[in-house]
Every structure is written in structure tokens, then in C-alpha cells.
Amino acid sequence: FFFFYVGQSIRQVIADMRERRYEKEGIGSSYLFRVDQDIIIDATKCGNLARFINHSCNPNCYAKIVTVEAQKKIVIYSRQPVNVNEEITYDYKFPIEDEKIPCLCAAENCRGTLN
Numbered sequence: 001f002f003f004f005y006v007g008q009s010i011r012q013v014i015a016d017m018r019e020r021r022y023e024k025e026g027i028g029s030s031y032l033f034r035v036d037q038d039i040i041i042d043a044t045k046c047g048n049l050a051r052f053i054n055h056s057c058n059p060n061c062y063a064k065i066v067t068v069e070a071q072k073k074i075v076i077y078s079r080q081p082v083n084v085n086e087e088i089t090y091d092y093k094f095p096i097e098d099e100k101i102p103c104l105c106a107a108e109n110c111r112g113t114l115n
């Protein structure tokens with residue numbers, strides 16, 4: 001199966017501003033998904049279920065960026081048949097930063113951090 005990651009397509013500057021605002025508002029994890037160097041999809045306020053997908057180092061889905069009518073979109077594809085009760089996960093592939101976010105996915109090949 002596959003589905004779209006729905007959200008508002010915004011530029012880097014806006015994403016930085018919103019990230020700070022969400023932090024202030026206490027929205028712990030913001031749902032900002034990087035598409036490329038300059039475009040980020042913000043699903044915080046108008047996303048669909050895709051934004052609740054958790055990270056796993058050994059995921060059953062993967063995210064791919066496709067261009068539909070000159071607009072970049074994120075599509076989540078399943079890598080294998082997924083059971084109804086099975087949790088859907090994918091590898092967030094966060095950029096490497098000094099401040100590490102611990103990963104709690106419990107996969108055998110867990111990298112230990114999200115970035």
C-alpha cells in the first residue's frame with residue numbers, strides 16, 4: 001500500500017520560525033518533514049494520519065519524494081505486507097546533528113539515535 005504524507009508545503013525560513021513557535025507553545029514534537037534543501041512539509045496543524053507514524057531503524061515502510069504536477073510530495077510505501085494491527089514505521093533519516101535524539105525503536109539493528 002502507499003499513502004501521502006499530507007501537510008502544508010513551506011520554505012526553510014518559515015519552518016525555522018514555526019519550529020521555534022511550536023517549541024514555545026509546548027508542542028513537543030513538531031511534524032516537519034524535509035522534502036529537499038528548501039522545502040519542508042508541515043503536518044502539525046493540517047496533517048493526516050501519516051504524521052503519527054513512528055520511526056524505526058528496521059521499518060516496514062519507507063518514505064519517498066515524488067513530484068506531482070510540479071509539486072513535491074511525500075509518499076509512504078510499505079516494504080512488505082503489513083498486518084492490520086502492526087505498527088507502521090519508517091526511517092526518519094534525520095540529518096546528523098551534534099545534539100542526538102535517542103532512538104527507542106528496539107529493533108535489532110537499532111542505531112541508537114535518530115540523527
Ligand SMILES: [Zn+2]
Nearest residue numbers: 057103105110
Ligand atoms: Zn532505532
